[in-house]
Amino acid sequence: MDTSLDLWKLLAGLSIFLYGMYLLEDSVKTLSGRAFRQMIRYYTKGRLRSIGSGVLSTAILQSSSAVSLMVLAFVGAGVMTMENGIGVMMGANIGTTITSWIVAVFGFKLKIEIFALPLIAGGGLLFILFGSSSKIFQGSRLLLGFGFLFLGLDFMKTSVESYAQHIDLSAIGEYGLWLYLLLGILITALMQSSSASIAIVLTGLSSGLLNFDTSVAMVIGANVGTTVTVLLGSIGGTQSKKRVSISHLIFNLVTGIIAFAALQPLSWLASHFFDTTTNAVMALAFFHTLFNLIGVLVFFPFIGSLARLLVRSFPEHKEVLTVYLKNTPTEIPDAATASLRKEILHLFKECQLYSLRTFNIDDKLVFDQSLPFEKNMARPCSLPFFYEKVKLLHGEIIEFYAKLLNEQLEENEARELERMIYASRNIMNSIKNTKGLSHDLEEFDSSDNEHIHSQYKRFRRRLLELHHDISRFLEIKDLREQYQNLLRTVVHIEHMDKHFIQDVMKHAAEGTINELEIASLLMANRLFSQSCRLQVFALKDLLLSEKEIHDFDHAMDMKELLNEEQIKTDASPDV
Numbered sequence: 001m002d003t004s005l006d007l008w009k010l011l012a013g014l015s016i017f018l019y020g021m022y023l024l025e026d027s028v029k030t031l032s033g034r035a036f037r038q039m040i041r042y043y044t045k046g047r048l049r050s051i052g053s054g055v056l057s058t059a060i061l062q063s064s065s066a067v068s069l070m071v072l073a074f075v076g077a078g079v080m081t082m083e084n085g086i087g088v089m090m091g092a093n094i095g096t097t098i099t100s101w102i103v104a105v106f107g108f109k110l111k112i113e114i115f116a117l118p119l120i121a122g123g124g125l126l127f128i129l130f131g132s133s134s135k136i137f138q139g140s141r142l143l144l145g146f147g148f149l150f151l152g153l154d155f156m157k158t159s160v161e162s163y164a165q166h167i168d169l170s171a172i173g174e175y176g177l178w179l180y181l182l183l184g185i186l187i188t189a190l191m192q193s194s195s196a197s198i199a200i201v202l203t204g205l206s207s208g209l210l211n212f213d214t215s216v217a218m219v220i221g222a223n224v225g226t227t228v229t230v231l232l233g234s235i236g237g238t239q240s241k242k243r244v245s246i247s248h249l250i251f252n253l254v255t256g257i258i259a260f261a262a263l264q265p266l267s268w269l270a271s272h273f274f275d276t277t278t279n280a281v282m283a284l285a286f287f288h289t290l291f292n293l294i295g296v297l298v299f300f301p302f303i304g305s306l307a308r309l310l311v312r313s314f315p316e317h318k319e320v321l322t323v324y325l326k327n328t329p330t331e332i333p334d335a336a337t338a339s340l341r342k343e344i345l346h347l348f349k350e351c352q353l354y355s356l357r358t359f360n361i362d363d364k365l366v367f368d369q370s371l372p373f374e375k376n377m378a379r380p381c382s383l384p385f386f387y388e389k390v391k392l393l394h395g396e397i398i399e400f401y402a403k404l405l406n407e408q409l410e411e412n413e414a415r416e417l418e419r420m421i422y423a424s425r426n427i428m429n430s431i432k433n434t435k436g437l438s439h440d441l442e443e444f445d446s447s448d449n450e451h452i453h454s455q456y457k458r459f460r461r462r463l464l465e466l467h468h469d470i471s472r473f474l475e476i477k478d479l480r481e482q483y484q485n486l487l488r489t490v491v492h493i494e495h496m497d498k499h500f501i502q503d504v505m506k507h508a509a510e511g512t513i514n515e516l517e518i519a520s521l522l523m524a525n526r527l528f529s530q531s532c533r534l535q536v537f538a539l540k541d542l543l544l545s546e547k548e549i550h551d552f553d554h555a556m557d558m559k560e561l562l563n564e565e566q567i568k569t570d571a572s573p574d575v
Helices: 007-042 047-061 064-077 082-095 097-108 112-129 135-164 177-191 194-207 212-225 227-233 239-261 263-273 280-313 333-358 383-405 411-446 450-475 479-510 515-543 546-571
Strands: none
Touching (some): 047 064, 082 097, 082 280, 212 280, 227 239, 239 263, 263 280, 450 515, 479 515
16 A cells, blocks of 8 residues: 655645635636625624624635625625624634534435535536526536545545554644644635635544644634735725724734643533534534634624724824925915816826836826835835826816815816816816827737737837927926917827728738727727827816917817818718
């Protein structure tokens, strides 16, 4: 008989188990994700209901980490209170013990091949036959998840059974149960899954590699180690997210300390219901549920106190993104209006920077020095985070504008403010169009079609030309010359837009691009051209005088009328 440890089979089993857990969790979230979010969001009013919601959603979803990360998102968004968030996460700890029961009952009480292989076979066939948009496809992933979970467990179990019969753990036992506690924390922290680490413990216990006392120590460690996922999820988040993640750490840590201190009486109680010599895996599942339940009972009266302590420890620090408005009072309209114009111009430049980053253009080609967002951050932020900061800055501008409207304003001052805030909205619509382009740009850049790939470079060149035109415009002091410069910029945008469309039509006729590529190019060009126009219109309303704005709008109206007349002439039959 081979008594060596089949390491590759053990690792393969662990990988299959983890993949099964992923499929199971992801398919359930896809099938009923909205229902889970509604359950966690709406059915958490009150401590008992929030705990019950945490238990139920985690028992079904089979992932306390997924539920905990949802709680982080809801508390961070302000749709769930701190106290209820703590309650849901406490309930999630109880709900995750259902995994132990499932593994203990089905993984060690029944012959795995009887149901694991049919689940994989049936799920695999449905996976191939049905499209990814159908419910049956997600159901097939659910079946595959269960099948892989138990198949991986069987691999782990059989890889250590022979080895466990010939290994002597007495040397390790000299270090005490602390070693196993720390081992449970480490394994769970590395794998980011308490379910997987507990399955390993159950496997070791079933094969005789671990005894009951060392197993319960590792399960306690796994309970503490699972907090790492939530702590990682709160990094760089709001103060409310940090509070929830710290509450999760405190609850699991204190619960672990209580369980470890009361290890003997709790083990005796577990052995009273299940014989640890003949039914150790069931006893361990019972112990896992028992000490989490005790933790909830101990913490239940102190949820409010814990929430208040964390609020004091992690107070909200509202980030002020404005540069010119933060120290400007609205009581002096002239000064406030001047500051508002400067702030909207700041918003415009941040949006320019966002566009350059989206198109992978070095911002030094446009800006001589770092903009305020960059100066206030230790390292460059991601595009999604940058976009959120731009939105927050726009919100602060609108808030200041609303306060300014409450002051006694002259009619011309009110009109000026209205034009400025219209410019701010155009800037945000421009950046939204740019954001919508990002996916198409990635496709164009990676396309094997040389023409499609060249369009990516063409868009980048057009954007750089626009920003250089804008830089020249901002250096002009004469309002009439500014007006003429903006008109020339608009004419250039329209010319490039028309030329791009003609080029697409030419290649479509030649058959060098297919129907999907034609649609993608035209839609991307539409978004890009509209984004460019909106930037020009924003500068017009922000920096030109009322007379120049009127002349500019009149010129735009005449251009539209001329275009309409041209269309009618082209459409009329020859006489």
